[in-house]
Amino acid sequence: MKPGERATAEGFLFTDEYQLTMAQLYFRMGMHETPALFEHFFRSYPAYGMHKAGYCINAGLEWLLDWMAEARFRPQDLEYLRAQRSGAGEQLFDDDFLAWLSENGNFDSVSLQAIPEGRVVHPNVPLTVVEGPLALAQILETPLLNHLNYQSLVATKAARIHRAGRGQLLLEFGLRRGQDKGANAGARAALIGGADFSSNVGLSHILGFPPKGTHAHSMVQAFIALGGTELEAFQAYAEIYPDDCLLLVDTVDTLESGIPNAIRVFEGLRRKGHEPVGIRLDSGDLAYLSIQAAKQLDAAGFQDARIVLSNQIDELVLWQIISQIEEEAPLYNVDPEALIRRLVYGVGTRLITSRGQSALDGVYKLVAICKDGAWAPAMKISESLEKIINPGHKAVWRVYDQRGKAEADLLSLREENPRTMEPLVMHHPMEYATRRELEQDKISEIEPLLVPVLEDGKLVYELPAIEEMRSRREADLGRLDPGVRRIMNPHIYHVSLTESLWDLKQALIQSLSLKPGAGGS
């Protein structure tokens, strides 16, 4: 993309065509400034092929807000839309609508509530609630989903990998496999969800993290092609980076050449008063090789040297590597627990693309619209029961049991307060007969999840640092039942409705099914 094209492709027109044609329709019908309420939520956990997640980590809000603050309909955008033609060759967007967009084409009139970044979230729970003039809230659909779907997807994957790796240091290496500049959003989401650092220099810079890395095979290859050796390449690296010496040992032969050469270099470093950082393994059987590497390093007196594993790592691979180490290390007189504690993971492709499920199915649905000064709930009846939305202005609560564990997320009408309901009735979102009752004395806390973020376009929320998002993540994960955190076949967390919300939903389904000109007539 040419530099001059960026403001066009990434600004206010970073949306779908139908948002603009619908906006003009609303304008023509006099509905464009009618207050409307849209909710963003996802419908199902990422399934990764066969092993479904039991939770997601919310992410992306701050970058969405940055985009909204910057996006403005420009004179060039107007010229472009004015040039669009209908099927009959006429101007598709009329001048009066374009004039209105020129005046109002920004998000300064939008209010927004959201669940903060880093928090554990679940399906069908409103994560972001947008209130604003119908036309602008409609145009916002595509960029909002774009910014939030992907970062939540990657933050979730990072959390899973981080847990599967038993909390060992996790490095994000995915820049070369992300979607163009979107790789920066992936690295940010990884840092929120579970990665400790990223190799991405520019992104690390703007977020205030030191970027991390080792070296590539090409460095060793270059030395060899010029008549040198792997050992000389390692020696050069150690000389220049004596306190950051982490050597990639698989360019020639890991066990016969790479590790012995690394150890010779490490011995030289230690004689000069420096401690090596460790080695990196990027091919082969990473479990077996890490055991052999540990054995060689230990024998040479480098028990603290880290062993970085990279190459197609994800949560299942880590689970298998650690299981294999536990079984195989004792055969070589290597302590498996000590070995696991010195491991570091470099994760590229499979994190930044969320291998197995590369999109979160987040959607943005109209749930209410202002009619004669009052909010009228809106709904889409669907052929599949799961896709029927929960209508109206709502509040979102997390209910904790007496152990302090999250018991369920509960959606209520906005004006309801579940803390005063005795017993608290939690209705299944789809099934008529399924409801649970909970006495208040079985509940340790009922926490509202949505916080006000924008009021009429004005930021009323203190944007947290990534460190704070990480603390939230760990706190929320700690309050999930272990069964919900399992990386395969997790226990399904409950998302329920209050009875009043359930009743509203049923009434609306019934009225829509009976409406003349709608279904069934």
Add this chain to the structure above:
Amino acid sequence: MKPGERATAEGFLFTDEYQLTMAQLYFRMGMHETPALFEHFFRSYPAYGMHKAGYCINAGLEWLLDWMAEARFRPQDLEYLRAQRSGAGEQLFDDDFLAWLSENGNFDSVSLQAIPEGRVVHPNVPLTVVEGPLALAQILETPLLNHLNYQSLVATKAARIHRAGRGQLLLEFGLRRGQDKGANAGARAALIGGADFSSNVGLSHILGFPPKGTHAHSMVQAFIALGGTELEAFQAYAEIYPDDCLLLVDTVDTLESGIPNAIRVFEGLRRKGHEPVGIRLDSGDLAYLSIQAAKQLDAAGFQDARIVLSNQIDELVLWQIISQIEEEAPLYNVDPEALIRRLVYGVGTRLITSRGQSALDGVYKLVAICKDGAWAPAMKISESLEKIINPGHKAVWRVYDQRGKAEADLLSLREENPRTMEPLVMHHPMEYATRRELEQDKISEIEPLLVPVLEDGKLVYELPAIEEMRSRREADLGRLDPGVRRIMNPHIYHVSLTESLWDLKQALIQSLSLKPGAGGS
């Protein structure tokens, strides 16, 4: 991301940390300006879980060139790198290296050859060849792979979907599910690979395509919530867009409400002298519903109304939809071929994320480096035979048989000319004993695939329009054997080496394995 941060996160530092630490090492060793040759290639076709591709479509070059032309090491970048600390708390990048980067931190000294965008390409064939000062060619690795891997991945998926849809109109709808601004690169790649249009407004604008779209459920919902009906929503749409009337019919009930209402509106349009465009189906059994929709539309006299299918479409789903239509349509007296010819496909998530395989495994490897004024071939010996690279300065050829079909891609030494070899010997890239001989009179054409693009940073290549890339794609696909184009279990296309290149590779493997200080010693 804040607007002021973009130049940092998307500029020269849009790379991995280890590229910079290696560059400093080369600088320290006096190797940083040594001419080096790197090749970019992918190792295997996307496997999409179970059904592997038989070809890829090359894409991304122009946007890489745009990035390279713009990326410059800035004073702010220098300040940032100067602030980085080693493990011992010292300055990680020294001032002399940073001064050199300030002078030379751009790609004005790099030469580049490439296979043009839109062409069919295969594994282990150099798609991009970079020649430049070692340090800069090294830093380029990450951004080059970032720009080329993803666009080639999506162009390939788009070509597969386009073919599975029998060449019917294909619309790219993926903006909400792409990776942040990377979604623009995805839409571009889709347009190169097989999509006719995109819903992405800004991206369509900069590429000169009209963006396409229909309307969303929320439009119908808004009317209903305000006391109106689906029919009134459709009527409003038809009134405002009489020559672009494409109605989404599944908000209430597709067969009982949506299609009958659409037909009433279409009748009104026709009375006023306008022809409707058609309807869109976004849920349910798309094959069955499209048959029923065709039946209703035909009975009402709208045989030409298009039926747009969206919702989780990819090449396998299209294959199944079309198979089902062929079997089921006759049961309802609907002509399956006529129905298939009126279908249009809107493809979102599964195209922009390349469902089943969301990253192409493109790599960038050092293959030669200048030593005493001559090129020394470089190699990485790997534990897996497939990962051993083909060394040295090479040329790339496509050999066509007498039918004009592509027979194989052939890698040769740069100075070789396969057109003069009689017979032409094509050696398997890994297996010792596997070679084929082809008489020149069995060959209709031997075509060089790489074209010069940059010479010392100067563009020496006329960048083709997307229309030209599409023509190349169709021409190349037409010259593949149908077995190679199959969407499942394709015939494996041959990529071979000349005997001289094979010999060089074997000699290098042997010399590396025997080198003291390397493997085996």
